[in-house]
Amino acid sequence: MKKRKKRDLGISRLWFYKVNRRFYGRFANVIAGGFVLTICLMGLLADLIASEKPLACKIDGKVTILPALFPEPALQDFDNQTILDKIARDGGWTLAPPVPFGPNQIKVWGTISWLSPPDSLHLLGTDGTGRDVLARMVHGARTAMLVGLSSILICTLLGVLLGALAAYFGGFWDRIANAGIETLTAFPTLFLILGIQGLLGISSIWQLVVIIGATRWTDVARVTRAEVLRTVNEEYVDAARALGLSHLRILRRHVLPAVLGPVLVSATFGIAGAILIESTLSFLGYGAPPPTASWGGLIADAFETQSAFWLVLFPGLALSLTVLAINIAGEGLSDAVDVI
Amino acid sequence: MIRYVIKRLVMLVPTILGISLVTFVLINLAVDNPDTAGTATTGSAMGRDTAEELGRAYGLHLPLFVNFYIEDVRTRTRQSIQDLGNPLRRQTEVRSLSRIGGAVLPYLLPELGKLNGVARRAALEALDDIAKEINRTEALSKSGDAYHFWQTYWDTYASDFTPVRAKRLVRRYVRRNDRLALAELRNLGSYCLPQLMAALNESKKADVQMRLVGLLSEITHRDDPVSEYMSPAQRQNVLSRWNEWWHQRYDLYTSFEGIYRISGAVTETRYFRWLNRVVTFDFGVSSRDGRPIRDKILERAPVTLLLSVLALFFAYLVAIPLGVISAAKKGTWFDRITGVVLFVLYSLPTFWVAMLLLKYLGSTGYLDWFPSQGLHSPDFPLNASGFDTFRDVAHHLFLPVLCLSFVSLAMLARYQRVGMLRISEHDFIRVARAKGLAEYQVILRHGLRNGVIPVITLMGLQLPYLISSSVVIERIFGIQGMGAETFDAIRASDYYWLMAVVTVTAVLTMVGILASDVIYALVDPRIMPGRRIGRGR
Numbered sequence: 001m002k003k004r005k006k007r008d009l010g011i012s013r014l015w016f017y018k019v020n021r022r023f024y025g026r027f028a029n030v031i032a033g034g035f036v037l038t039i040c041l042m043g044l045l046a047d048l049i050a051s052e053k054p055l056a057c058k059i060d061g062k063v064t065i066l067p068a069l070f071p072e073p074a075l076q077d078f079d080n081q082t083i084l085d086k087i088a089r090d091g092g093w094t095l096a097p098p099v100p101f102g103p104n105q106i107k108v109w110g111t112i113s114w115l116s117p118p119d120s121l122h123l124l125g126t127d128g129t130g131r132d133v134l135a136r137m138v139h140g141a142r143t144a145m146l147v148g149l150s151s152i153l154i155c156t157l158l159g160v161l162l163g164a165l166a167a168y169f170g171g172f173w174d175r176i177a178n179a180g181i182e183t184l185t186a187f188p189t190l191f192l193i194l195g196i197q198g199l200l201g202i203s204s205i206w207q208l209v210v211i212i213g214a215t216r217w218t219d220v221a222r223v224t225r226a227e228v229l230r231t232v233n234e235e236y237v238d239a240a241r242a243l244g245l246s247h248l249r250i251l252r253r254h255v256l257p258a259v260l261g262p263v264l265v266s267a268t269f270g271i272a273g274a275i276l277i278e279s280t281l282s283f284l285g286y287g288a289p290p291p292t293a294s295w296g297g298l299i300a301d302a303f304e305t306q307s308a309f310w311l312v313l314f315p316g317l318a319l320s321l322t323v324l325a326i327n328i329a330g331e332g333l334s335d336a337v338d339v340i
Numbered sequence: 341m342i343r344y345v346i347k348r349l350v351m352l353v354p355t356i357l358g359i360s361l362v363t364f365v366l367i368n369l370a371v372d373n374p375d376t377a378g379t380a381t382t383g384s385a386m387g388r389d390t391a392e393e394l395g396r397a398y399g400l401h402l403p404l405f406v407n408f409y410i411e412d413v414r415t416r417t418r419q420s421i422q423d424l425g426n427p428l429r430r431q432t433e434v435r436s437l438s439r440i441g442g443a444v445l446p447y448l449l450p451e452l453g454k455l456n457g458v459a460r461r462a463a464l465e466a467l468d469d470i471a472k473e474i475n476r477t478e479a480l481s482k483s484g485d486a487y488h489f490w491q492t493y494w495d496t497y498a499s500d501f502t503p504v505r506a507k508r509l510v511r512r513y514v515r516r517n518d519r520l521a522l523a524e525l526r527n528l529g530s531y532c533l534p535q536l537m538a539a540l541n542e543s544k545k546a547d548v549q550m551r552l553v554g555l556l557s558e559i560t561h562r563d564d565p566v567s568e569y570m571s572p573a574q575r576q577n578v579l580s581r582w583n584e585w586w587h588q589r590y591d592l593y594t595s596f597e598g599i600y601r602i603s604g605a606v607t608e609t610r611y612f613r614w615l616n617r618v619v620t621f622d623f624g625v626s627s628r629d630g631r632p633i634r635d636k637i638l639e640r641a642p643v644t645l646l647l648s649v650l651a652l653f654f655a656y657l658v659a660i661p662l663g664v665i666s667a668a669k670k671g672t673w674f675d676r677i678t679g680v681v682l683f684v685l686y687s688l689p690t691f692w693v694a695m696l697l698l699k700y701l702g703s704t705g706y707l708d709w710f711p712s713q714g715l716h717s718p719d720f721p722l723n724a725s726g727f728d729t730f731r732d733v734a735h736h737l738f739l740p741v742l743c744l745s746f747v748s749l750a751m752l753a754r755y756q757r758v759g760m761l762r763i764s765e766h767d768f769i770r771v772a773r774a775k776g777l778a779e780y781q782v783i784l785r786h787g788l789r790n791g792v793i794p795v796i797t798l799m800g801l802q803l804p805y806l807i808s809s810s811v812v813i814e815r816i817f818g819i820q821g822m823g824a825e826t827f828d829a830i831r832a833s834d835y836y837w838l839m840a841v842v843t844v845t846a847v848l849t850m851v852g853i854l855a856s857d858v859i860y861a862l863v864d865p866r867i868m869p870g871r872r873i874g875r876g877r
Contacts (some may be wrong), residue, residue, distance in 0.1 A: 180358065200369065
């Protein structure tokens with residue numbers, strides 16, 4: 001029992017090792033992968049990087065750590081700026097996060113500055129409601145990555161399941177699945193999603209995730225289907241069938257591992273596509289519901305005001321670089337997977 | 341060739357069924373969803389009234405796919421008569437009977453004598469309202485002998501309540517404006533609605549339409565008149581509103597007999613009604629300005645299509661030479677730099693690039709080379725010559741088309757390069773070189789003609805992308821296409837437009853994919869069935 005498990009893992013470990021080595025053999029891939037990872041981390045730790053509450057502070061003789069994550073009633077009325085006044089009065093200390101503004105914080109020391117250009121206080125300026133652009137960009141990374149990763153997770157699950165089943169069982173089911181894929185590809189994505197958002201109403205970011213997941217699985221399904229069709233005629237699958245293994249086992253052990261590479265590549269490009277869709281929808285005003293920070297939403301603010309280059313430039317650059325990095329990674333991955 | 345086209349056309353049918361099915365699921369999700377039906381969230385959420393109206397419009401009172409119990413005016417009346425004896429249901433039944441009006445008379449009056457005291461009183465109460473509708477105030481139950489009045493009424497006019505008779509009366513009224521016919525039609529009440537609607541759809545003259553719509557309003561209490569001061573287009577709009585109204589309610593006033601009762605099992609369902617709308621292209625009437633959605637689509641779709649097709653054309657125009665040249669100069673600096681530039685272009689968000697170009701090339705602050713909004717200059721004369729119009733539109737379209745096409749362009753050029761490189765490994769290219777042909781002849785005549793084929797197949801995939809992206813471009817450049825209209829529709833909760841636009845863009849894309857398949861077959865005869873040239877299996 002133990003031995004068999006080891007052998008099964010051995011094949012895929014070798015495969016992963018080869019793909020890894022080929023992928024990281026190219027410098028551009030390392031840079032791109034690192035950039036994507038950084039953006040992911042930024043999204044994950046957005047509350048610590050850009051927050052209106054300090055990372056840690058001591059006021060009234062009491063030390064509080066990470067009040068942004070664990071709300072502290074005593075600190076409810078304070079933000080990074082007002083707490084400084086309090087400390088100057090009563091003593092204590094505070095450790096501000098790298099970006100000392102919250103994504104929805106409007107007042108800084110009681111004043112609101114709309115559309116102020118980049119300066120030493122707001123490194124990348126403020127938007128039309130007076131919120132710090134840098135803070136919103138950090139939280140926008142969270143939105144982008146959340147939508148990108150989780151909608152592609154749905155896409156991949158749906159696509160692999162339907163594509164593999166259709167190709168494996170063939171005949172009638174294959175034709176049905178094919179017709180479904182063809183039908184869904186015929187819908188222009190933005191019209192379909194705008195239509196759905198208009199009909200159902202924009203309720204939460206998860207709705208967007210589900211909509212993108214439910215409409216964009218066709219790419220993965222098509223790739224899976226093609227690969228499975230190629231694999232089921234291989235001799236080792238015939239051998240597995242001759243051994244009398246169940247369909248599920250053949251699919252899981254013998255067919256699907258061969259599909260892993262192409263699906264991974266397709267999903268990587270899919271993440272870039274999903275991020276673009278999210279930002280485009282947010283730009284149009286039908287993506288993430290309003291208070292949520294999004295790169296596309298920041299650019300939309302610039303579109304409405306028709307000035308403020310910092311609102312166009314920085315979020316756009318972040319978006320473009322992220323998509324570019326993911327595409328480079330996808331390209332590198334497809335090279336790395338193809339050769340083996 | 342023709343056989344191939346026909347085969348592809350037949351294959352279009354299941355896809356259109358699929359498209360209608362997807363949109364059908366969507367509308368049902370939207371209307372059945374209690375969250376959106378009740379509370380208002382950001383952007384759009386429908387109120388109760390809209391939901392109910394939408395319910396009628398998309399046949400939500402009907403079963404989904406098969407209808408074994410068809411409700412028409414006859415079954416409805418019988419059911420109501422039975423329920424008149426039930427004290428809990430009585431008031432609702434009376435209301436529903438009187439709302440239908442004259443159409444219930446042929447089914448209610450013969451049964452009147454068989455009803456017991458309470459039920460009969462309730463039935464007479466319903467008949468009171470109908471009496472008002474058909475201008476028979478002497479029949480009111482307060483005046484005492486309503487029961488006998490209705491008995492005599494039925495004895496006298498029973499022969500009038502047949503479709504043939506109603507049709508003849510309507511024709512007499514249309515042709516000669518006959519007072520007597522009018523009086524008799526009033527007697528029939530809502531029974532003559534099917535015939536009136538048929539006559540209305542056949543009528544061309546304003547005065548006939550005016551008269552018919554007048555009578556319809558009188559019967560149905562729905563106020564949407566035709567006046568003689570209206571333009572033909574305006575009159576047509578009123579007519580299509582009446583048709584839409586009838587389309588939603590015809591099962592309240594007609595009874596399905598014979599073959600219609602059998603086919604009704606399929607046709608009187610939610611899905612069939614929606615399919616009917618898709619196939620006949622009749623998506624109802626816009627809730628914003630009361631114009632038929634079909635007219636609006638026909639007005640807006642050409643703009644979006646023009647934008648998409650121009651972008652497609654431009655993308656191919658640039659991508660093919662670029663791909664060919666960089667394949668021919670493989671490994672040189674030119675190839676490397678184009679490769680990187682194309683890869684970056686492929687990753688840039690369309691809306692961001694459009695914003696930047698608009699800001700730096702199309703606004704007064706910086707370089708004011710291109711106009712920023714719309715398709716025509718605001719002061720453009722309407723009677724300008726063809727060339728001037730062309731120049732003006734081209735000037736306006738340059739930036740939008742550029743922004744729309746660059747992603748496709750980058751992708752196509754990359755595919756073109758790969759395709760050329762693959763072809764150049766073939767033996768026939770080596771033979772061409774060995775024959776001593778000039779390099780340009782090898783590339784253009786032998787390489788390109790084969791290398792362009794995979795790129796042409798991509799046309800079908802580009803179209804949905806381009807149509808989809810035109811939403812953004814239209815928004816930024818203020819072009820009044822389908823995308824711009826969709827925004828207004830979302831803001832105003834115009835669900836007819838949303839459903840229509842989702843369906844129509846999908847169908848348009850299907851047609852585009854069909855066209856690209858046909859072009860593919862023209863360029864590469866190997867894929868056509870029955871003609872196995874080259875590496876046939």
